Amino acid sequence: MTDTARTGWWNLLPAGIRGQVDGYVLQDARLQAVRVVREVGRAHGLGLTEAQTVVHDRYLHHGDRIARTPDSPLDLESLAARAAGCPGRVLAIEAVRDGDTTHDWFVDLLAVTAEPTGEQRLVTIYRSTAVRHLGEHEDHGPLHPSAAAATRAGTALAARLSVPFHFASPDRPDDQAPRWRP
Structure with missing residues (x-):
């Protein structure tokens, strides 16, 4: 056009x-x-x-x-504070891919909880957020920047909480990938 x-x-x-x-x-x-x-x-x-x-x-x-929507924080202290605010005990940290026409593919970092059973979104990691967090020139291999940032942040948070980290599809977009189960 x-x-x-x-x-x-x-x-x-x-x-x-x-x-x-x-x-x-x-x-x-x-x-x-x-x-x-x-x-x-x-x-x-x-x-x-x-x-x-x-x-x-x-x-x-x-x-x-334009009043841009603020980026979600990806530092370990902020993520740990969000996880501490979840109702119920955190059983695992899970990264789940999703996408839309506005943001392309992105990753939701979730806390999977028990009593009440469910999941709480801790952050949504868009490409722009990931690039700012990882650094513009950081080599993240074949991973999409949002997947690389989610893997880094999710692994660190899971280690801090002494729970497993699950990311079924870090290397390819798949919003139907198997979810974590206790």
Whole structure:
């Protein structure tokens, strides 16, 4: 899509809708912004790909003014404090891959608990969080940065808590990988 086409799509949207989309962008609510552009732009032949491109352009336009969602802390002390706040006894630390259209693949680091039985999300590790945590030029081998960061943080936390660490799919995205069981 050319710059002229992108500007044309944006200008087709009514001023009120453009304001709403910019509001979502400034709140770092990408999916809501894309949904609005797609719904309103459908009448003009705007598809999902074009809606995503228009919203991406608005992110570029607003730059540093966007209130970004803060990164989850990956330091051992913060993770241990989160685990200590879980209801029930922590039985294991588990890393689970997931993905979405906004963040690509990411990893949730979970505390698996007993009494009550369940799991508590400690952090969600996106690529950007992982790169900042690991260092931009760190070699993490064939692992996706979020998987490498989850492995490092999860292993350290599990050792601190004297529980097992489980990550069924560190080397490939698989949101259906087997989960940890006691």
